[in-house]
Amino acid sequence: MLRVATLAWKIERSVSVEAFAARLERWLSEARAAGAQLILLPEYAAVEVGATVAGGRGAAAELAETVARAEAIEAAMASAAARHGIWLVGGSLPVREGEHVVNRATLFTPDGKRAVQRKCTVTRFEAELWGVSAAGEPCAIDTPWGRLGIAICYDCEFPPIVRALIKAGVWLVLVPACTDTPAGATRVTISARARAIENQVFVAVAPTVGAAPWCESLDRNHGRAGIYGPADRGFPADGVIAESCPDTPGLVVADLDPEAIARVRRDGAVRNHADWPRGDLRAVVVSPE
Numbered sequence: 001m002l003r004v005a006t007l008a009w010k011i012e013r014s015v016s017v018e019a020f021a022a023r024l025e026r027w028l029s030e031a032r033a034a035g036a037q038l039i040l041l042p043e044y045a046a047v048e049v050g051a052t053v054a055g056g057r058g059a060a061a062e063l064a065e066t067v068a069r070a071e072a073i074e075a076a077m078a079s080a081a082a083r084h085g086i087w088l089v090g091g092s093l094p095v096r097e098g099e100h101v102v103n104r105a106t107l108f109t110p111d112g113k114r115a116v117q118r119k120c121t122v123t124r125f126e127a128e129l130w131g132v133s134a135a136g137e138p139c140a141i142d143t144p145w146g147r148l149g150i151a152i153c154y155d156c157e158f159p160p161i162v163r164a165l166i167k168a169g170v171w172l173v174l175v176p177a178c179t180d181t182p183a184g185a186t187r188v189t190i191s192a193r194a195r196a197i198e199n200q201v202f203v204a205v206a207p208t209v210g211a212a213p214w215c216e217s218l219d220r221n222h223g224r225a226g227i228y229g230p231a232d233r234g235f236p237a238d239g240v241i242a243e244s245c246p247d248t249p250g251l252v253v254a255d256l257d258p259e260a261i262a263r264v265r266r267d268g269a270v271r272n273h274a275d276w277p278r279g280d281l282r283a284v285v286v287s288p289e
Helices: 017-033 047-054 059-084 124-130 153-157 159-167 182-199 258-267
Strands: 002-010 038-040 087-089 093-097 100-108 114-118 140-143 146-150 170-177 202-211 226-228 240-243 250-256
Touching: 002 017, 002 170, 002 226, 017 038, 017 047, 017 059, 017 250, 038 170, 047 059, 059 087, 059 093, 059 100, 059 124, 100 146, 146 159, 153 159, 153 170, 153 182, 159 170, 159 182, 170 182, 170 258, 182 202, 182 226, 226 250, 240 250
Parallel strands: 002 038, 002 202, 038 087, 146 170, 170 202
Antiparallel strands: 002 250, 087 100, 093 100, 100 114, 140 146, 202 226, 226 240
């Protein structure tokens, strides 16, 4: 059994990495008080640091200031995970790797180890305004509770990306998210629920929320924290394990049992996991006769 906390993070001004770390500290304390063993943060939550320092100089400056502090931000996250004895998926950060900036999510363990997932598919904003590059491949991460996977925001909208994680033995997919419209939030939430149903797997979503007109990159943030499962035997009929109200900051916490996933894959009313179509399906074109 794994108690998971997923956090809807309200974007606020953080004048330094230390100020961001203080905000993180409060949320980790609350998560640990709730008995959480793993907490998921949103995509790009720490961009609030770079945006505050940029002081209205635009999206490019916000990106540059965040990238310049990425190593310090990750160090603060690693320290917080160790201090609280919690597994922390620190959302994701724009990080320079060689000649490219990539969107990278890092899992920090309490004993100082790390595992990294880079975003496989970038959005138009990332590619056209920030110049962020798609990178890497889906990674299944070994943990004491079994294999977990991370699908960063837009990646969860593509069934083959999540399916690759499932084929590698993942029973819980973590989705750090950042969307600036209700439509974007809908795409992420519905995609997460669809991935949970079609793979018979748990999917947890953590979004940024709130208005931040001082931040060009994250001026509007919509979403809801949620944890979803198969809509099948042993699960809620709608597949919703736990969910916050839209655009509301705070934690959603739930106990997730990998054996429940094994049972529904074995004895569910349907066997989506096993019945996934094999090979490269192609449509046949026909004409009415």
